Amino acid sequence: MIVVMNAGASEADVNAVVARIERAGLAAHVSRGMERTVIGAVGEERGLEPGGFEAMAGVERALRVVGDDRIVSRAAQPEDSAVRVGRTVFGAGGAAWLGGCAQDWGEAALRAAARHVAAAGGKLLYAGGGRSHASPYHYQAMGVAELERLCDAAGEAGLGAVAELRDVRLLDSHLELQTEALLLPPQALSNVELLREVGRVNKTVILQRDNRLTLDEWLAAAEHVALGGNHQIVLCECGGDGQSVSLDVGSLLSLRKRTHLPVIAAGPLAADPLAARALARAALTSGACGLMLECAGWTESEAVAWQTYLAGIAA
Numbered sequence: 001m002i003v004v005m006n007a008g009a010s011e012a013d014v015n016a017v018v019a020r021i022e023r024a025g026l027a028a029h030v031s032r033g034m035e036r037t038v039i040g041a042v043g044e045e046r047g048l049e050p051g052g053f054e055a056m057a058g059v060e061r062a063l064r065v066v067g068d069d070r071i072v073s074r075a076a077q078p079e080d081s082a083v084r085v086g087r088t089v090f091g092a093g094g095a096a097w098l099g100g101c102a103q104d105w106g107e108a109a110l111r112a113a114a115r116h117v118a119a120a121g122g123k124l125l126y127a128g129g130g131r132s133h134a135s136p137y138h139y140q141a142m143g144v145a146e147l148e149r150l151c152d153a154a155g156e157a158g159l160g161a162v163a164e165l166r167d168v169r170l171l172d173s174h175l176e177l178q179t180e181a182l183l184l185p186p187q188a189l190s191n192v193e194l195l196r197e198v199g200r201v202n203k204t205v206i207l208q209r210d211n212r213l214t215l216d217e218w219l220a221a222a223e224h225v226a227l228g229g230n231h232q233i234v235l236c237e238c239g240g241d242g243q244s245v246s247l248d249v250g251s252l253l254s255l256r257k258r259t260h261l262p263v264i265a266a267g268p269l270a271a272d273p274l275a276a277r278a279l280a281r282a283a284l285t286s287g288a289c290g291l292m293l294e295c296a297g298w299t300e301s302e303a304v305a306w307q308t309y310l311a312g313i314a315a
Helices: 011-023 050-054 107-119 144-156 168-177 186-190 192-198 215-227 249-258 273-285 300-313
Strands: 002-005 027-032 037-042 059-063 083-085 088-090 096-101 124-127 160-164 181-184 204-209 233-237 263-265 290-294
Touching: 002 011, 011 027, 011 037, 011 050, 027 215, 050 059, 083 204, 083 233, 088 096, 096 107, 107 124, 107 144, 107 300, 124 144, 144 160, 144 168, 168 192, 181 192, 186 192, 186 204, 186 215, 192 215, 204 215, 215 233, 215 249, 233 249, 249 263, 249 273, 263 273, 273 290, 273 300
Parallel strands: 096 124, 096 290, 124 160, 160 181, 181 204, 204 233, 233 263, 263 290
Antiparallel strands: 002 037, 002 059, 027 037, 083 088
């Protein structure tokens, strides 16, 4: 069972709910978000009724939720969540976006991407979140130097910085440099310790998924973050993990029924800009509320075309 406290609930209200759960022989798991506190009752729920909790002070609603994705489920929160990343809000209607460099984090690439993002009216510059790093000859880790380079390029263009995080040891650097959000690539979603650590900080987390991860695994990763008290979570669908141009719009449709979290899409790079925009349209039509665009390699004409397209879909 999940008990959702209202925004004005006091510590005494929370403690009263916890005590009632424990008197019934269950364990209480308290997750404190920025706006809501959610209390999970863990154990055999027989004898506990949602109505008994809903009559208590400070309780907004109580409900039985089947499955492991309890806090992030649509059942726990029927209305869509809105998550702020810097000056951009995902899930508040319309379509928001961020642009940047998935693979090339060199100074020239980042500055070019920052110019394109700013010119197209964007507010966020990202680096990282590339596809597979399985090859030992192509592995590239984002370290402090790369983070500083990203933040410099973003700051000079008046943009917020969003950076990849694979190594929990770099979390402090993200906090010190005040990146706007943590970008966890698909390979990082199996790292439970990393997920739990980012769940303890007050910073938006973008969880990327490709077609090697199931929706259940994706939502379980989000639940690990939410259990730490950080409910500022954005899900990002990345499509195929190979060279083919694909995007799993069926998963987007299914996901929107299962979670209240905002969902954005970052489809694989398409050699044909028209194909890339077609994928973007498909994602937005299928329920995505935003886009993540690789724009380091844009030509001037492509930048203008994207600027026109993005102006038409912006919130």
